[in-house]
Structure formats: C-alpha cells, structure tokens
Amino acid sequence: MSRSLKVVHVGCGGISKAWFEAAAKRPDVVIAGIVDLDLEAARKRQAEFKLDQAQTGTDLKAMIKAVKPDLVFDCTVPGAHKNVTLAALKAGCHVLGEKPLADSLASARAMCRAAQKSGKIYAVMQNRRFTPQIRAFRKLIADGELGDLTTLYSDFFIGAHFGGFRDRMEHVLLLDMAIHTFDAARFLTGAEPMAVYCKEWNPKGSWYDHDASAITIFEMSNGIIYSYRGSWCAEGLRTTWESSWRAIGTKGSATWDGGKGIQAQAVTGNEGFAYPLKEVAAPPFEAMASEGHAGFIHDGLDCLQQGRIPQTICTDNIKSLAMVFAAIQSAQTGKRVLIKTGLEK
Numbered sequence: 001m002s003r004s005l006k007v008v009h010v011g012c013g014g015i016s017k018a019w020f021e022a023a024a025k026r027p028d029v030v031i032a033g034i035v036d037l038d039l040e041a042a043r044k045r046q047a048e049f050k051l052d053q054a055q056t057g058t059d060l061k062a063m064i065k066a067v068k069p070d071l072v073f074d075c076t077v078p079g080a081h082k083n084v085t086l087a088a089l090k091a092g093c094h095v096l097g098e099k100p101l102a103d104s105l106a107s108a109r110a111m112c113r114a115a116q117k118s119g120k121i122y123a124v125m126q127n128r129r130f131t132p133q134i135r136a137f138r139k140l141i142a143d144g145e146l147g148d149l150t151t152l153y154s155d156f157f158i159g160a161h162f163g164g165f166r167d168r169m170e171h172v173l174l175l176d177m178a179i180h181t182f183d184a185a186r187f188l189t190g191a192e193p194m195a196v197y198c199k200e201w202n203p204k205g206s207w208y209d210h211d212a213s214a215i216t217i218f219e220m221s222n223g224i225i226y227s228y229r230g231s232w233c234a235e236g237l238r239t240t241w242e243s244s245w246r247a248i249g250t251k252g253s254a255t256w257d258g259g260k261g262i263q264a265q266a267v268t269g270n271e272g273f274a275y276p277l278k279e280v281a282a283p284p285f286e287a288m289a290s291e292g293h294a295g296f297i298h299d300g301l302d303c304l305q306q307g308r309i310p311q312t313i314c315t316d317n318i319k320s321l322a323m324v325f326a327a328i329q330s331a332q333t334g335k336r337v338l339i340k341t342g343l344e345k
Contacts, residue, residue, distance in 0.1 A: 002305045008033035008067060008093075010060050010084055011075035012041040015098060018293040019073050020049045025294075026301060032067040035060050060084060064091045071096065071304065078103040082111055085122060089114045095122040096300045100179050101317050105325045109342045112314045123300050123310035124317040126183045128242055130295025132285035137245065137256040138188050139283045145266050146280070147250030149224055152189055154181050156230035156243040161207065170210045171328050173232045174200065178214070178327070181228060181243050183312075183320035188247070191220035193323045193339045200331035206233040216327050218339075252280060260285070315343060 009019065009031055023029045033055045036042040042056040057063050064072070064087070072088035074081060074097035081102050088095045095115075101124045102108035115122040128134060141149055156177070166172050186192070196218045200211040213231035220226050230243075240258030247254045252266030264280035290298045296312070303310045318341045330337040 002028045004028050004030050005071050005301065005304060006030050006032045006067065006069045007071045007073055008035060008060070008063050008069040008088075009045075009073040009075065010035040010063075011073075011077070011080070011098075012036040012038070012045045013075065013077075015293075016045060016073075016075040019075055019297060020045055022290070022294040022297040023073075024049055026298070028305065029301065032069055033057065033063040035063050061087050061091075064088065064093065069093055074098060082107040085111050086114050089118040089120055089122065092118070092120065094120045094304055096297065097122070097124055099125045099317075100175075100324070101314060101321050105318075105322060105342065108314075108318050108321055112318055112341075112343055115314050121300075121304060121310065122314040123296075123303070124312050124314055125293065125296050126180070126187075126312045126317065126320070127292045127296050128180050128184050129187050129311065130288065130299065131242075131291050132288055133256070133258075133260060133262070134184060134187065134242070136283045136285050137247075137254070137262055140254050140262065140264055140280070141188060141247050141249070142190070143283070146247070146252040146254060146264060147266075149189060149222075149247060149249050151248040152185060152224065152226045153246040153248075154185060154226075154228050154230075154243040155239055155245075156181055156228070156241075157234040157237065157239050158232060158241070159235040159238070160232045167207060168209050171200065171331075172208055172210060173212050173214055173230055174198075174324055174327055174331070177232065178228065178230060179320055179324050180241075181230070182218075182323040182327075183317070184242070185218070185220075185226045185228070186320055186323075188245070189220055189222075189224050189226065191222050191224045191226075192319060193218050193220055193226075193326070195219040195336055195338050196323065196326045196330050197336045198327040198330040200328075203231070203233060208233060211331070214327070214331065216330075218323065252277070254280070254282075318343065 218226040242258035254264035262282035267275040
C-alpha cells in the first residue's frame with residue numbers, strides 16, 4: 001500500500017478548487033496545511049472540503065516548518081511561483097504547481113536548477129495533455145500511416161470578454177494562453193522548438209489594451225514546422241479552447257477539432273494530378289481514470305509514489321515556456337529568434 005503524502009496547499013483562488021477536489025479522492029494524500037495571503041480564503045477552503053485537521057496560515061515557510069510536508073501544491077499567481085517553489089525545494093519538499101512555470105525565463109531557470117540540486121520533483125500543470133482526444137490524435141500522427149510528420153498547424157480563435165486584469169495585460173494571448181497550445185504542439189510532435197518568427201497585433205475593435213492576436217512560425221527539430229494562429233478578440237465561429245489542428249505527413253493529413261472530431265486521409269497511389277486517397281480511421285479514445293487538471297494531479301502523485309518522473313517535469317516544461325518568451329521577443333524585434341532554455345549543456 002502506498003504511504004500517505006503530507007501536503008501543504010498554497011494559493012486558494014478559483015483554480016485551487018480543482019486541486020482540492022483531486023486530493024479529496026486520494027486516500028494516500030493528507031492536506032496538512034493551507035496557506036493564502038488572505039487567511040479567510042484559506043479557512044474557506046478548509047471548511048468547504050472539511051479539512052478540520054489542516055492548519056491554516058498566511059506564511060508558507062512557517063507552515064512548512066510546522067507540518068513538515070512531503071509535497072507543496074502551488075496554486076499562486078505566476079509572479080509568486082519562484083518564491084513558493086524555491087522555499088518548498090529548500091525545505092526538502094516536492095512541488096506540483098500551476099502553469100506557467102514562472103513569469104520570466106530567468107526565474108524558470110533558477111527554479112529548474114534548484115529542483116535539480118535538491119533532487120526533488122517539480123512538475124508543472126499542463127492539463128491539456130491529459131485527455132483521450134489529444135492522445136488519440138498523437139497516436140494517429142505517430143502510427144506512420146500518414147508518413148513522417150512535416151508540418152503542424154493550430155488555430156485558436158475565441159472572443160473572450162474576461163474583464164479585469166487580462167484586458168490591461170501586455171502580450172495577453174501569448175503570455176496567458178498560448179503556453180497551453182505550444183505545449184500541446186510539443187506533445188503531439190515529439191519535437192523540440194529551435195527558432196520562431198512571430199507577428200503580434202491588436203485588431204480594430206479589440207477590447208484589450210494591448211496585442212491580443214498573434215501568428216507564429218516555429219522551426220522544430222526533425223525538420224518539422226509548427227504554425228500557430230490565434231486571437232482572443234475574434235467574435236464568431238469559435239474554436240475549442242484546445243484549438244483546431246491539422247497535421248501533414250509525407251503520405252497524408254489529419255485534422256482534429258479540439259473535441260471529438262478527428263479525420264485523416266492517406267494516399268493510395270502515385271498517379272494523376274491529385275493522388276487517390278483513402279480514409280484513415282482514428283485510434284479509439286482510451287478511457288482515462290482522470291482527465292484535465294485531475295489527470296495531471298493524479299499522475300504527479302502516482303509518480304511520487306512510484307518513483308517515476310512526471311512528463312511535465314520542470315526541466316522539460318521550460319521548453320514550452322521558452323517558446324512563449326521567444327515568440328514575444330520576436331514580435332517585439334520583428335526578427336527570427338533562436339529558442340534556448342538556458343539549461344543546455
């Protein structure tokens with residue numbers, strides 16, 4: 001039987017509910033401490049999930065010292081991730097945290113190096129990897145019937161009226177949302193980002209103060225080109241939050257609408273102007289015990305219990321974050337930018 005993992009949860013905003021719900025389903029997880037700068041927010045989660053045994057407080061370091069946890073759940077704002085993670089790692093705790101890894105690449109590097117030095121696990125939430133649909137599309141691409149993958153496209157178009165801080169935020173689409181799509185591209189291709197060119201703009205009629213639309217061209221390893229088109233101020237004909245995708249191989253193509261719609265065709269001959277095609281069946285959706293946020297959290301906990309490395313370990317996830325900051329740099333300079341994490345040897 002797996003030993004119990006003692007957890008301190010820090011950050012009790014809206015996203016934290018998914019973490020508390022996932023933990024509540026694990027008999028091997030004990031929430032021993034709940035921390036938030038607003039003590040009432042911590043007490044509210046304590047009462048909501050009937051965690052009478054958990055201590056509440058506003059100081060993470062003091063809480064770690066008091067309860068001596070194995071693991072910290074970091075659900076704080078991006079600007080706080082570095083301090084939370086470094087404090088947890090220094091105290092000998094593993095960390096499972098919300099995306100993005102950090103609010104800057106420099107902070108991300110410091111966090112990754114601290115995790116490597118500590119020998120502890122620090123993994124980052126990428127909930128879109130944990131759905132049957134993306135895994136079926138990934139398997140279709142990898143199975144070989146479409147030939148070798150050469151090109152991947154994704155479209156993300158949603159008119160998102162958030163109100164609040166996002167309406168004032170610089171690089172709102174790239175910095176706050178594109179990390180999901182860029183990471184999904186890495187997951188689907190199995191390739192690493194090498195360089196990017198990006199054009200960012202704010203179209204007429206936008207309700208955002210700064211650029212809310214972008215187009216990027218990423219050069220990936222294995223000669224693959226990945227192109228992203230996106231906007232958070234595109235009214236009508238919305239894509240899903242998972243984007244819509246087209247993968248092109250040397251022998252065929254496949255599309256995925258971000259939901260349950262996957263289609264593929266492959267060539268069956270080599271004569272004529274347009275070669276004859278056949279339909280290629282998508283792999284079946286394999287049932288998952290947990291999906292999305294819960295899928296990541298349960299996988300991370302299982303990895304800790306079983307001594308495995310999570311697929312979104314910080315030293316890998318920093319590559320997705322580097323795509324974001326390189327795209328922003330390209331948009332600002334108008335130049336092609338090489339993508340480096342700073343952890344390369």
